[in-house]
Amino acid sequence: MEYKFRCECPITSALDILGDKWILVIIKLMLTQDKKTFKDFTESDEAIATNILSSKLKYLEEFGIITKTQLPGNKKTNLYLLTEKGLALTPIIVELSIWSDENVRALNKIMKESPEIEIMKSDKAAFVKMLQENYRSKTRLNK
Template identity: 60%
Template sequence: MNNNFRCNCPITSALDIVGDKWTLVIIKQMLLEGKKTFKDFSESDEAIASNILSSRLKMLEQFKIITKEKLTHNKKTNIYLLTEKGLGLTPTIIELTLWSDLNIREHHSSIISDSRIEMVKKNKEESIKMIVEFYKQKTDYNKT
């Protein structure tokens, strides 16, 4: 299991898993945009190719960052959900968002500001909890 890691640094090892062009984008789409099916991801603004999406979802499932389930009355559509491990990336994603909001606009003027950013700026810890709780509630609801 120790293969494919560049070295023994925890940060570098985390980046060996989520440090690529697409992985955190997919996790963001699940966490903040409510996406959960292959089609949801395929139709996103980011326009990920289906083969890349397929391989990333497989990898994330192997690392237990997401699960792949099916609805009881639909045997075709796969439902991809963040695990606790995946939800543990919420603070990282929130910090990246805050950094981007402050620092990227000068290079990318048409960037959109999520309404939740103001909430996060006011009370970071509470907002993170709320985002995670909201995700869990929503996915419970959708499963039944």
């Protein structure tokens, strides 16, 4: 498969893939809220339109960021799971959360509290690792 990038810059190339709000929202939903089926995503607070969600899930699968499987004995329900490549985005999700807590809270009056923010800030690497291990253990158990 041939991918087209805007230029040679690594950061711009990453943004050619990730620079779409729904892409990172979906990853966040999978990583921190254990969403894994199409219905799970459609029922999230974000209210993603079904045509948008469908196309973004295909796109993420195409880039190897998520996989699409089915439950044994259930042909209908698809399970969308983060790959290691997808889990490698955890640090970005964590940094977005920290930035938001410090810079967006004043603008979004209804933004919910983040009790885990102090733990995140004190040891980002540990928090990232914990999220990733948590996710791995949950998706292994579901196999």
